[in-house]
Amino acid sequence: MNDLTTLPTTRDEDWRYADGKYLADANPATINHWRTLEVPPGETRFQYTEHSSGPLAKGWTDRLRVHVGRGGRFESFIVITGGPYERCEIEVTLEEGAHFEFGGVTLGGGDKIQEFVTRVIHAKPGATSNQVVRAVQWGRSTGNFLGRIEVVRDAQKTDAAQNFRAILLEKGASANTKPELEIFADDVKCAHGAAIGALDEKAGFYMAARGIPPEVARKLQVQAFIADAFENCTTEHVAERLLEGALAALEEAHL
Amino acid sequence: MLKIENLHAEVATADGPKPILNGLTLEVAAGEIHAIMGPNGAGKSTLAHTLGGRPGYEITEGSVTFDGQDLLELEPHERAAAGLFLGFQYPVEIPGVSNVQFLREAANAQRKVRGQDPLSGGEFLKLAKEKAALLRMDMDMLKRPVNVGFSGGEKKRNEMVQMGILDPKFAILDETDSGLDIDALRIVGDGINAIMRSPDKAVLLITHYQRLLDYVKPDKVHILAGGRIVKTGGPELAHQLEEEGYEAVA
Numbered sequence A: 001m002n003d004l005t006t007l008p009t010t011r012d013e014d015w016r017y018a019d020g021k022y023l024a025d026a027n028p029a030t031i032n033h034w035r036t037l038e039v040p041p042g043e044t045r046f047q048y049t050e051h052s053s054g055p056l057a058k059g060w061t062d063r064l065r066v067h068v069g070r071g072g073r074f075e076s077f078i079v080i081t082g083g084p085y086e087r088c089e090i091e092v093t094l095e096e097g098a099h100f101e102f103g104g105v106t107l108g109g110g111d112k113i114q115e116f117v118t119r120v121i122h123a124k125p126g127a128t129s130n131q132v133v134r135a136v137q138w139g140r141s142t143g144n145f146l147g148r149i150e151v152v153r154d155a156q157k158t159d160a161a162q163n164f165r166a167i168l169l170e171k172g173a174s175a176n177t178k179p180e181l182e183i184f185a186d187d188v189k190c191a192h193g194a195a196i197g198a199l200d201e202k203a204g205f206y207m208a209a210r211g212i213p214p215e216v217a218r219k220l221q222v223q224a225f226i227a228d229a230f231e232n233c234t235t236e237h238v239a240e241r242l243l244e245g246a247l248a249a250l251e252e253a254h255l
Numbered sequence B: 001m002l003k004i005e006n007l008h009a010e011v012a013t014a015d016g017p018k019p020i021l022n023g024l025t026l027e028v029a030a031g032e033i034h035a036i037m038g039p040n041g042a043g044k045s046t047l048a049h050t051l052g053g054r055p056g057y058e059i060t061e062g063s064v065t066f067d068g069q070d071l072l073e074l075e076p077h078e079r080a081a082a083g084l085f086l087g088f089q090y091p092v093e094i095p096g097v098s099n100v101q102f103l104r105e106a107a108n109a110q111r112k113v114r115g116q117d118p119l120s121g122g123e124f125l126k127l128a129k130e131k132a133a134l135l136r137m138d139m140d141m142l143k144r145p146v147n148v149g150f151s152g153g154e155k156k157r158n159e160m161v162q163m164g165i166l167d168p169k170f171a172i173l174d175e176t177d178s179g180l181d182i183d184a185l186r187i188v189g190d191g192i193n194a195i196m197r198s199p200d201k202a203v204l205l206i207t208h209y210q211r212l213l214d215y216v217k218p219d220k221v222h223i224l225a226g227g228r229i230v231k232t233g234g235p236e237l238a239h240q241l242e243e244e245g246y247e248a249v250a
């Protein structure tokens, strides 16, 4: 689609929610660069990232292409709190019986655009994938999840799950999601769900009625909400660290 | 202790504000327990929510003083810290937040407002165990997310465990008895007495049935209908209602 010298634009399907200004100013070599990772058969590799950026940041994009060998596992947990445009893209090809576990959180205000773009290719039978993305947005920020799942012919017994939920803390915030499923095998389980809403007001009042101030109530609710994304993280202290980082970003926002 | 005068309140609905409380006057002195009974839709829960300060409930007239201060000036969480407890008719589920975490946050937030030191994890657990035992609730339930997957009766019992832990001055209990089995009703009744029977505390019990009042003997019984108190009497009024119904009595 893009060769190494042209820049993507928001007319490209995969960049439809991107920040047009960021793309126009980007360096083609950087934006078109893919990091690669090979997970040998039967082994596990991890990627944990907390990406935040200061007020003067210009943005950040990261593209990672992973190949997971037979029976291998790739686990990725990422928190994005920065801006003005931050995009994390992961493409995973799964061999027989391999697994991809993904947990992503976007958390931001202002005019930030934050997104996860994934493409999971179930290339052989019996591979599984599970993706959980949680977006918490305020101000006029946007949180996106574009998740594409491809199941090739003969990749029977594929189990691919995808779940996106967004909480918009303020009126001007938004979230977008568009799951894309391309399935060419017939014995396949493919669960996907998406929901975009506000914080549960009833729970907020219930907590207030017990003496919990609104900012603490909000923190507890957001914490419970984003914790879903780290539920299957096999390294507990990493999950905790990512959660703490995310909550710190929320606190800094002084909502 | 709690003085409600000529309270008018409306609820925000899809079709605009709807008046529900229409000049409600009621006074509960310290050391007393009052029962409020009334037909479905009379405004009992609306009264509870209005006193709790629930967003969307607007007071258009009247006043509420609690312990000498203007209750309506306080934010909902400040009302709780001032000693007001609301037992919900429909307790709310909070996925992902454990009862223990929720109640420790609540207890310590209230203590902070009152200038007390926070309870340590150990101190809090000891208190929670004691109150769970009082209400015969399994400690394992306190480790689960707030009310998630609790049965109707378990939720009500959990409300009372919360009341025990938070130790309020004034409790408004909205149909805490609904949904309880016969044994649970007695346990909850005993619990309310143990936690709230005191010369410097008071309770407003909203109920449809006489049964709870056999355990928690009220000093006064009020009938709420059409958004106001239409009749007040002693404990005998509840018996009379049980036999004759609202239409005959009020």
Ligand SMILES: Nc1ncnc2c1ncn2[C@@H]1O[C@H](COP(=O)(O)OP(=O)(O)OP(=O)(O)O)[C@@H](O)[C@H]1O
Pocket: B011, B012, B013, B014, B018, B020, B038, B039, B040, B041, B042, B043, B044, B045, B046, B047, B089
């Ligand atoms: N959000 C709302 N939108 C529309 N009507 C409402 C709303 N909230 C309350 N009402 C109405 O206000 C009236 C009083 O309701 P409330 O819940 O206070 O009754 P109640 O006395 O507690 O009844 P019950 O005994 O059934 O619990 C009812 O007619 C109810 O339909």
Ligand SMILES: [Mg+2]
Pocket: B044, B045, B046, B089, B174
């Ligand atoms: Mg009610």
